Amino acid sequence: QVQLVESGGGLVQAGGSLRLSCAASGRTFSSPRMGWFRQAPGKEREFVAVIFWSGGSIYYADSVKGRFTISRDNAKNTVYLQMNSLKPEDTAVYYCAASKGISGSDYYYRSYDYWGQGTQVTVSS
Helix, strand or coil: CEEEEEECCEEEECCCCEEEEEEEEECHHHCCEEEEEEECCCCCCEEEEEEECCCCCEEECCCCCCCEEEEEEHHHCEEEEEECCCCHHHCEEEEEEEECCCCCCCCCHHHCCEECCCEEEEEEC
């Protein structure tokens, strides 16, 4: 089993920055893919970014490309999401996710098996 705990959300003005952290524990060696998703009220959970433990490949949603950076610290079993130039439309609950394998679309939330509790990010205009 894998446990994921997010932290770092909060309230920030447009143009500001936040850094989210996702600490993984448990059978982390079986989670070759970790991603960030977000969900705004009344909307479906959407892909933000993904990073692969093997090879370090990274992909971003077009809406955050150039503003957000996903990274990892293998020693700490932690994944980060650095969010810069935040916009009001980035407001959502942000979730960390991990998968047992790499099957399924990297961009679809149902491809992931483990989820954190979520952390609220609110960007004021």
